[in-house]
Amino acid sequence: KQEVTQIPAALSVPEGENLVLNCSFTDSAIYNLQWFRQDPGKGLTSLLLIQSSQREQTSGRLNASLDKSSGRSTLYIAASQPGDSATYLCAVRGSARQLTFGSGTQLTVLP
Amino acid sequence: KAGVTQTPRYLIKTRGQQVTLSCSPISGHRSVSWYQQTPGQGLQFLFEYFSETQRNKGNFPGRFSGRQFSNSRSEMNVSTLELGDSALYLCASSYGTAPEVDQPQHFGDGTRLSIL
Numbered sequence: 001k002q003e004v005t006q007i008p009a010a011l012s013v014p015e016g017e018n019l020v021l022n023c024s025f026t027d028s029a030i031y032n033l034q035w036f037r038q039d040p041g042k043g044l045t046s047l048l049l050i051q052s053s054q055r056e057q058t059s060g061r062l063n064a065s066l067d068k069s070s071g072r073s074t075l076y077i078a079a080s081q082p083g084d085s086a087t088y089l090c091a092v093r094g095s096a097r098q099l100t101f102g103s104g105t106q107l108t109v110l111p
Numbered sequence: 112k113a114g115v116t117q118t119p120r121y122l123i124k125t126r127g128q129q130v131t132l133s134c135s136p137i138s139g140h141r142s143v144s145w146y147q148q149t150p151g152q153g154l155q156f157l158f159e160y161f162s163e164t165q166r167n168k169g170n171f172p173g174r175f176s177g178r179q180f181s182n183s184r185s186e187m188n189v190s191t192l193e194l195g196d197s198a199l200y201l202c203a204s205s206y207g208t209a210p211e212v213d214q215p216q217h218f219g220d221g222t223r224l225s226i227l
Contacts, residue, residue, distance in 0.1 A: 010210050032213050041220075042219040042221075043201055043203075043218035043219050043220045043221050044201070045218070046215035046216060049211070049213060089154065093213060096167070097159070097166070097167050098144075098159065098169060099144075099146075099156060099216070101154040101155075102153075103152055103153045
């Protein structure tokens, strides 16, 4: 059974810092890995999707990497802003086709 | 392009009742997936519908069911409600292509279900 772990559970940083969020998964037989953000009381917003054949994806200040063999992914946020404050979730789509989510990292960027 | 719409946004029910939640996907999307989100268990997959057929199912009891209509709109039904069913229920839509060429799922803002 696929398990997804995110570390740390919570992170507080001053504005302008670069930061890294971590995601690990137990079964490397995945189709893809996705990063989402969730604002309080809202649904999820897709940030980046990395197919299993890819090593990384970039969108603006966000960069996500995938090391399928070691079961790890990182989300790098450059020059953090208060508007980046949210819960960040990673999810993997495995052989069962369904998305398995981590429990998230709650990020607070202090002005 | 309108996003994924879930109705109602909030529901309060009592134990033993049943409830139906609705999800309207983004135009052109044929896949609709449902998730339950709770503080204790996080986000858990309920089921996925594609072209009116259930394509995948998570590990939930039979009290949880769903269906999809020809216009891709989907409903989720929970019967004999229990206190533990209190959660945020999220719906997501996508084109439903093969996972090797997956496209991101687009989520609605959810229905907050409270069981008294």
